[in-house]
Amino acid sequence: MKQFIMRNESFVCEHCGKNVAKSNYTARDHCPFCLYSKHVDINPGDRLNPCHGLLIPIGIEKFKHTYKILYQCEKCLQLHKNIALQDDDMDLIIALSVH
Numbered sequence: 001m002k003q004f005i006m007r008n009e010s011f012v013c014e015h016c017g018k019n020v021a022k023s024n025y026t027a028r029d030h031c032p033f034c035l036y037s038k039h040v041d042i043n044p045g046d047r048l049n050p051c052h053g054l055l056i057p058i059g060i061e062k063f064k065h066t067y068k069i070l071y072q073c074e075k076c077l078q079l080h081k082n083i084a085l086q087d088d089d090m091d092l093i094i095a096l097s098v099h
Helices: 090-096
Strands: 054-063 066-073 079-083
Touching: 054 079, 054 090, 066 090
Parallel strands: none
Antiparallel strands: 054 066, 066 079
């Protein structure tokens, strides 16, 4: 079973350059403006993955009462998923749903 380390940190998005604030309701693991993420974890929050490539949003899948954003790492090509958050750009999520 994956171990979860709660890390809710602000950061500057390496893709769009915007300042991303901490989430008000869970750990933030991607940019709400462009949906990009960074390949830094092996288990959620551990920051132990040496890859550090950008995770490019490539699709969406339904998950419970929300969605998961599907990613592919630009560096190592590994696939990854993150749960969409309430403040994510819904227009981008809808655009990803047609892929």
